[in-house]
Amino acid sequence: MHPNWYNLLMRHCPDTVVHQTIQAGGLCWDDLHELVETKIDALTLEDMESGLLPFMLAATLSFTDDVVDLSVVYGLICMNPGVLKNYCLTGYVFEYDVLLQIR
Numbered sequence: 001m002h003p004n005w006y007n008l009l010m011r012h013c014p015d016t017v018v019h020q021t022i023q024a025g026g027l028c029w030d031d032l033h034e035l036v037e038t039k040i041d042a043l044t045l046e047d048m049e050s051g052l053l054p055f056m057l058a059a060t061l062s063f064t065d066d067v068v069d070l071s072v073v074y075g076l077i078c079m080n081p082g083v084l085k086n087y088c089l090t091g092y093v094f095e096y097d098v099l100l101q102i103r
Contacts, residue, residue, distance in 0.1 A: 010039070013039075015041050015042035015045055016042065016045065016047075016048070017035070017039060017042070018032075018035060018036055018039050018042035018043070018054050019042065019045070019047045019054055019057060022054055022057045022058050022061065022072070023047075023057060023061070025061050027072070028069070028071065029071045029072045029074075029075040032072060032075070033075060036054075036075075036076065036079060037079075040079065040080070043055070043076060043079060043080040043083055044080065044083060053083055054076050055073050055076040055077050055083065058072040058073045058076060059073045
């Protein structure tokens with residue numbers, strides 16, 4: 001696709017295009033990275049149906065395939081680590097699916 005056409009499309013499509021692209025699957029991080037850079041605000045938007053953030057959507061899809069590829073999840077978190085702050089519990093840590101209180 002010509003870069004001018006791509007830029008025009010990206011300017012006019014909603015940020016949720018990132019969610020839709022992740023849900024469609026089949027893209028590696030190298031393919032998705034440019035889209036996410038263009039629509040960086042999408043990383044803090046919850047999916048309207050599932051309520052999941054993009055890195056969460058990517059994680060759920062990663063485990064449905066035979067091959068687990070977490071590079072997309074890692075890449076999305078690296079682009080905005082702040083998305084994790086709402087999901088961290090102060091004074092608690094998860095270990096082997098058990099919530100332990102830190103004393």
